[in-house]
Amino acid sequence: MAARGARTGSLHHKENEPAGKRLRTGAAGRQPLSAASTAPPPPADEPMVFAGREDVETLLNEKMKGKNKMDFKGKSEQMMEYIKKLRACIKWLLEREDANLAQIAKLSSDLEAAETQHSEKVTQLQNALQESKEIYEELQKQYASLQEALKKVEAEKTDALRSLGNEKEAKLAVESSRNEILENLKKAQLEEKCLHDQIEMLQGTNKRLQEYNTSLQTYNSQLQADAKTHGETINRLQREKNTMVETMNGLKDHANSVKNQLDLSKSLQSEVAKQKNDLLKEVDSIRNELQRAREDRDKKSAQVDSLLNELGTYKELTGRSAVELDNAVTRSTALEETCSSQRETIKTLEIKLAAATEKLKMSDLTAMEAMTEYENQKKMLADLQSRLQEAEQQILDGEKLRKKLHNTILELKGNIRVFCRVRPVLSNESGAVTYPKSGENIGRGIELIHNAQEYSFTFDKVFDHSASQEDVFIEISQLVQSALDGYKVCIFAYGQTGSGKTHTMMGNPEVEEQKGMIPRSLEQIFQASQVLNSQGWKYKMQASMLEIYNETIRDLLSTNRVATQDGGSSKYNIKHDANGNTHVSDLTVVNVTSISEVSSLLRRAAQSRSVGRTQMNEESSRSHCVFTLRIFGVNEGTDQQVQGVLNLIDLAGSERLNKSGATGDRLKETQAINKSLSSLSDVIFSIAKKEEHVPFRNSKLTYLLQPCLGGDSKTLMFVNLSPETSSTAESLCSLRFAARVNSCEIGIPRRQTQMRNSQ
Numbered sequence: 001m002a003a004r005g006a007r008t009g010s011l012h013h014k015e016n017e018p019a020g021k022r023l024r025t026g027a028a029g030r031q032p033l034s035a036a037s038t039a040p041p042p043p044a045d046e047p048m049v050f051a052g053r054e055d056v057e058t059l060l061n062e063k064m065k066g067k068n069k070m071d072f073k074g075k076s077e078q079m080m081e082y083i084k085k086l087r088a089c090i091k092w093l094l095e096r097e098d099a100n101l102a103q104i105a106k107l108s109s110d111l112e113a114a115e116t117q118h119s120e121k122v123t124q125l126q127n128a129l130q131e132s133k134e135i136y137e138e139l140q141k142q143y144a145s146l147q148e149a150l151k152k153v154e155a156e157k158t159d160a161l162r163s164l165g166n167e168k169e170a171k172l173a174v175e176s177s178r179n180e181i182l183e184n185l186k187k188a189q190l191e192e193k194c195l196h197d198q199i200e201m202l203q204g205t206n207k208r209l210q211e212y213n214t215s216l217q218t219y220n221s222q223l224q225a226d227a228k229t230h231g232e233t234i235n236r237l238q239r240e241k242n243t244m245v246e247t248m249n250g251l252k253d254h255a256n257s258v259k260n261q262l263d264l265s266k267s268l269q270s271e272v273a274k275q276k277n278d279l280l281k282e283v284d285s286i287r288n289e290l291q292r293a294r295e296d297r298d299k300k301s302a303q304v305d306s307l308l309n310e311l312g313t314y315k316e317l318t319g320r321s322a323v324e325l326d327n328a329v330t331r332s333t334a335l336e337e338t339c340s341s342q343r344e345t346i347k348t349l350e351i352k353l354a355a356a357t358e359k360l361k362m363s364d365l366t367a368m369e370a371m372t373e374y375e376n377q378k379k380m381l382a383d384l385q386s387r388l389q390e391a392e393q394q395i396l397d398g399e400k401l402r403k404k405l406h407n408t409i410l411e412l413k414g415n416i417r418v419f420c421r422v423r424p425v426l427s428n429e430s431g432a433v434t435y436p437k438s439g440e441n442i443g444r445g446i447e448l449i450h451n452a453q454e455y456s457f458t459f460d461k462v463f464d465h466s467a468s469q470e471d472v473f474i475e476i477s478q479l480v481q482s483a484l485d486g487y488k489v490c491i492f493a494y495g496q497t498g499s500g501k502t503h504t505m506m507g508n509p510e511v512e513e514q515k516g517m518i519p520r521s522l523e524q525i526f527q528a529s530q531v532l533n534s535q536g537w538k539y540k541m542q543a544s545m546l547e548i549y550n551e552t553i554r555d556l557l558s559t560n561r562v563a564t565q566d567g568g569s570s571k572y573n574i575k576h577d578a579n580g581n582t583h584v585s586d587l588t589v590v591n592v593t594s595i596s597e598v599s600s601l602l603r604r605a606a607q608s609r610s611v612g613r614t615q616m617n618e619e620s621s622r623s624h625c626v627f628t629l630r631i632f633g634v635n636e637g638t639d640q641q642v643q644g645v646l647n648l649i650d651l652a653g654s655e656r657l658n659k660s661g662a663t664g665d666r667l668k669e670t671q672a673i674n675k676s677l678s679s680l681s682d683v684i685f686s687i688a689k690k691e692e693h694v695p696f697r698n699s700k701l702t703y704l705l706q707p708c709l710g711g712d713s714k715t716l717m718f719v720n721l722s723p724e725t726s727s728t729a730e731s732l733c734s735l736r737f738a739a740r741v742n743s744c745e746i747g748i749p750r751r752q753t754q755m756r757n758s759q
């Protein structure tokens with residue numbers, strides 16, 4: 001068709017040319033055939049030229065013309081001419097045919113080339129279409145997988161939110177358990193307060209028992225008859241006490257081990273709480289990370305959405321823009337990678353979160369276990385404590401009864417009580433003191449080896465080197481208490497220099513365990529007076545403190561320095577009134593209302609106290625130090641009045657002259673000390689012998705203490721010993737003196753009490 005079209009087109013093109021110009025002869029210009037019929041014929045050798053179809057048709061329509069019918073010659077010439085024309089026409093037609101064929105061949109080859117090109121284009125287009133289709137399918141798949149991933153992320157997000165909710169619940173549970181613990185703590189504090197109240201009540205009972213003690217005196221004669229029986233009871237109680245002490249020690253050990261366990265479980269609990277806090281922090285940080293990852297993921301999701309939108313647009317433009325599609329695919333792939341990495345991160349975080357939650361659960365469980373353990377331990381401890389308290393109460397009751405009976409017997413006997421205290425060995429020397437390990441003298445006996453000879457002594461109580469200040473105070477606390485009940489109480493420490501008198505009487509008031517008898521007695525008096533307040537008792541207390549140095553009184557509480565020196569204007573005359581109360585003129589007497597006031601007084605006195613040096617003790621106190629607390633009590637309810645006195649005396653060292661190695665002033669000091677101490681023993685022995693004249697006035701010390709030594713007071717002497725072998729001679733002297741004192745009957749203590757309106 002195309003070839004034929006091309007031929008027709010070509011012929012048609014030629015037909016448009018003007019007919020006159022087409023049929024010409026060669027070089028001289030061709031004539032049209034019609035013109036040739038009229039015009040003279042072209043020369044025979046000139047070829048005819050045909051311009052087109054019209055020329056041929058004109059030639060074919062040409063008619064023979066002759067002059068007449070018979071003009072055959074003319075006709076044959078014409079015919080020849082016409083045949084020539086026809087030949088020329090045929091030749092032209094043949095040439096034209098060849099040219100046409102050549103053109104057709106050229107056209108068909110062009111056509112083929114065009115067709116090939118066309119088919120290539122078609123194939124390319126088909127390929128591009130196929131590729132686009134594949135890309136489209138791929139993108140659709142990616143889209144589907146992205147949607148899948150998005151769904152997963154959503155599901156993970158929901159899970160994470162759920163686990164977050166669980167964590168919050170767990171946290172709330174932990175907080176509520178902590179509140180419970182705090183609640184329990186409050187309860188325990190309340191219980192402690194109750195126990196405190198009970199202690200106060202017991203102290204009240206103690207007071208009543210003391211009242212009972214007083215009433216016991218009226219049954220004096222009856223008790224004397226019963227004394228023997230009581231002695232047996234004491235022994236039995238002593239044995240019982242020992243058993244109870246052992247039981248109590250066992251219980252204490254058990255309680256200690258339980259306490260240790262409790263401490264352990266407490267520390268475990270605090271560790272668990274710490275771990276829990278760490279885990280909570282970790283969970284928080286993971287949550288934050290998760291939150292960040294979520295936000296990141298949300299951003300990416302938004303990006304995915306926008307890219308999906310873009311993808312949609314790209315889908316429309318797929319056919320048009322393959323490059324854009326490629327970019328979109330690249331971005332989509334990158335996004336997919338980010339998404340997958342995000343998913344990985346989320347997964348890791350989820351795993352971490354799960355692990356942290358697990359750890360939290362574990363720690364909660366451990367905490368719960370620790371709590372349960374703690375509760376059990378607490379219960380056990382409470383149980384043990386109540387058993388311990390019961391046992392201790394039993395022991396205390398037994399002990400109280402024993403002491404009461406013992407005191408009663410002693411009071412009835414009218415003895416000065418003597419406690420012996422041996423200090424620890426301070427040097428490298430060996431000790432020369434032992435104690436009985438069996439028999440009825442345990443805790444009361446002491447054995448001293450001197451010059452290879454053993455000397456045994458028995459006192460009301462013997463404290464070995466291991467006895468603490470508290471152990472010693474427990475034994476004298478009742479005596480101290482009786483000062484509040486209106487007795488005159490006198491406690492003094494006797495012994496050689498460095499034997500522990502000051503340690504026993506004063507100790508170190510700033511350190512709880514080292515506080516001596518003076519600060520402890522004052523604390524007890526103030527505490528007890530507060531308890532008695534609730535029973536209507538109001539107390540007024542006055543403290544004074546003096547020392548007797550070289551037979552001269554010095555006021556230790558005076559703020560006037562001159563007055564405290566020898567030769568000062570103050571005379572410090574000692575006077576006793578009809579009620580047996582002692583007054584020292586010009587002596588500073590301070591009203592005290594609290595233990596802190598007394599503590600500052602003690603500090604003031606310690607500073608003023610004169611301290612001399614001897615070869616035996618660098619800080620040996622060379623004076624007798626007398627602390628006096630006067631107690632005036634009145635009961636608003638019963639109008640009863642009491643007046644008690646508590647004298648606490650740290651005597652100067654009792655060593656003999658040759659031992660102290662003193663000369664000059666020191667010799668004078670030692671002589672004075674010895675004089676006053678020997679006066680003290682003279683007074684005691686003379687009272688014991690019931691002599692008419694008691695030489696109280698022989699020394700300032702004995703004269704000052706006259707009312708306390710005179711028979712109606714409760715007197716206790718500490719004999720302090722140095723255990724070293726080098727001190728055995730002095731120790732023996734002290735022990736002998738103490739034994740004589742212990743055997744003295746100085747009278748029955750009398751309570752100083754009266755009714756207010758009887759004054």
Ligand SMILES: Nc1ncnc2c1ncn2[C@@H]1O[C@H](COP(=O)(O)OP(=O)(O)OP(=O)(O)O)[C@@H](O)[C@H]1O
Nearest residue numbers: 423424497498499500501502503617620621652653
């Ligand atoms: N029971 C004890 N436990 C521990 N250390 C003690 C004990 N008794 C005394 N000491 C120590 O022994 C030393 C001498 O004691 P302290 O000063 O009380 O003796 P003293 O009899 O008062 O002497 P002085 O008569 O010279 O005043 C001190 O260092 C004291 O701390």
